[in-house]
């Protein structure tokens with residue numbers, strides 16, 4: 586099981602081709618209403634097989650609550666939610682038991698677990714395990730909503746094509762607009778250009794990476810803590826629980842590191858009632874503690890490891906160099922489906938800090 590959280594504890598279990606996978610949540614408050622249609626719509630945003638940009642594996646991703654939720658309301662008892670794996674084609678992975686895919690976890694799973702590893706569909710390392718993470722994240726979002734805190738995300742880039750960025754204070758409409766679209770971007774023209782990049786990669790039996798911008802609005806100032814207790818660290822830890830994530834930056838991030846203090850510092854202002862900053866290069870966090878501005882971060886997602894092009898690998902049984910062409914159903918770009926997953930981990934990290 587994968588564990589996350591100090592107060593709001595989350596454990597994810599299962600593998601890509603196990604009969605089911607799921608999530609257990611401890612310390613989730615009682616009395617939170619879980620809108621089952623809203624949950625289904627959120628799961629649909631991540632689900633595979635819905636368009637030309639994702640794998641053809643078609644899963645309903647129906648969520649069954651085994652405990653902790655009665656008549657759509659949380660009881661305070663530990664929550665266990667399960668999702669059955671139904672569209673399984675394990676034979677697609679037979680070759681991969683001996684020849685690890687470059688950039689996937691096949692090789693490191695072999696180093697750690699030897700021949701006991703479950704290689705089918707990427708086993709526990711599969712992007713499929715982000716489905717139960719989304720269930721937990723959706724619940725956390727309902728909890729945050731009651732406190733006026735909202736989470737949204739959009740595709741920030743695919744290949745070298747970049748979307749617009751969130752505005753300074755991010756009104757709710759702007760925050761949630763991308764999540765209502767089939768291709769979650771702020772600027773649809775840029776979105777079309779990104780889709781072309783993905784389809785081009787797919788036509789060439791290749792894949793492409795990108796990035797996701799996420800924001801949390803309505804967070805009061807003063808949430809988080811210094812050093813290892815900081816909100817940045819908590820979000821980063823949760824973010825690296827998503828397979829294919831290779832980096833994270835807050836606010837101006839790495840580009841801010843090349844600037845002068847006079848350019849990167851956010852001027853502090855007041856309207857007589859509250860304190861705000863004129864820019865948000867800090868991404869809403871200073872010293873690990875929120876400053877009342879939206880928390881804004883971007884996550885880098887690598888190109889999908891499984892590609893149809895021939896790649897160099899080895900036969901583990903023969904200890905010989907060989908070539909691998911990956912068959913089966915894979916996303917040419919992980920980024921669109923990962924957008925709700927990033928919202929989910931942000932909600933979990935923030936809820937864990939607030940409880």
Ligand SMILES: Cc1cc2nc3c(=O)[nH]c(=O)nc-3n(C[C@H](O)[C@H](O)[C@H](O)COP(=O)(O)O)c2cc1C
Nearest residue numbers: 689690710711712828829830890891915916919922
């Ligand atoms: C939503 C989602 C879908 C994914 N789909 C695939 C896929 O179809 N094929 C693939 O090779 N990797 C896919 N991945 C990525 C791999 O699971 C990941 O690269 C692998 O486990 C190695 O982990 P790492 O990239 O974090 O080192 C997906 C990841 C996510 C988040």
